[in-house]
Amino acid sequence: MNDLLSRLISFEGLGELLEAPFVQNALIACAVLGLVAGLLTPLIVSRGMSFAVHGTAELAFTGGAAALLVGIEVGLGSVVGAVVAAMVFGLLGLRQRERDSVIGVVMAFGLGLGVLMLSLYEGRASNKFGLLTGSIVSVDGTNLWVLAVVAVVVVGVLAVVFRPLLFASTDPDVALARGVPVRALSLMFAVLIGLTTALAVPIVGSILVLAVMIVPGAAANRVTANPALATLLAVVIAEVSLLGGTILSLAPGLPVSGYVATIGFLAYLTCRLVARLRGRTPVRA
Secondary structure, eight states, X not given: OHHHHHGGGOGGGHHHHHTSHHHHHHHHHHHHHHHHHHHHHHHHHHTTOHHHHHHHHHHHHHHHHHHHHHTXXXXXXXXXXXXXXXXXXXXXXXXXXXXXXXHHHHXXXXXXXXXHHHHHOOSOHHHHHHHHHOOGGGOOHHHHHHHHHHHHHHHHHHHHHHHHHHHHHHOHHHHHHTTOOHHHHHHHHHHHHHHHHHHHHHHHTTTTTXXXXXXXXXXXXXXOOOHHHHHHXXXXXXXXXXXXXXXXXXXXXXXXXXXXXXXXXXXHHHHHHHHHHHTOOOOOO
């Protein structure tokens, strides 16, 4: 492993590196994450839940730090932390005027607790750093199984509730008047966000998880108001950002998160430019 990592400083061994098991695991994980995140992110943007995603990522970081400290799988810890955060946000902050303050309070507590647990962890420093910025070497067979199970759950639930969830996202008052269970859908969607955010933390880190969970949807919603097209475009942007960022990070051996964020940002600027040239009024993004 160390011999392979030492070759990341040069493009000469890129082809061989792409055949390395840990790189292939990372690419598979990125492909799965890109699909799931791309399906959710247009709804996240339209529902104005960007700050909630940030708060959920911080609690996923806390769960991962706790897992490191007690010696269990980091991915499982991140999932537990993210789901707990999502449920707290969903139960306590469903009203728009309460949401930001609830998220801020819980996020501050969770982040402080996570930093404390990381300081108590006596293992490798790279494990601590990976929670913040992501690491392709952290994705192993166990992580892939966790990714696969969570992805199936998220996609399956989303397939069942997508239409009423879209209705509740675009016009919650009318949806409530027509008998749509808006509160239950909001809580369910918060849990889906938590699960997907937990998938992203080991790959891109808790700091830049917004590059995966927000940017593709914000970019797609700039150029189309059609939910199906926006979702398709968001999936494409998420996949290109994650897979492209991972491949570009191999040669210099730097954290993948910076490359993912840069590609996503360029995609967002491109979509804004396209919207301006078309004279389209942008949606909330």
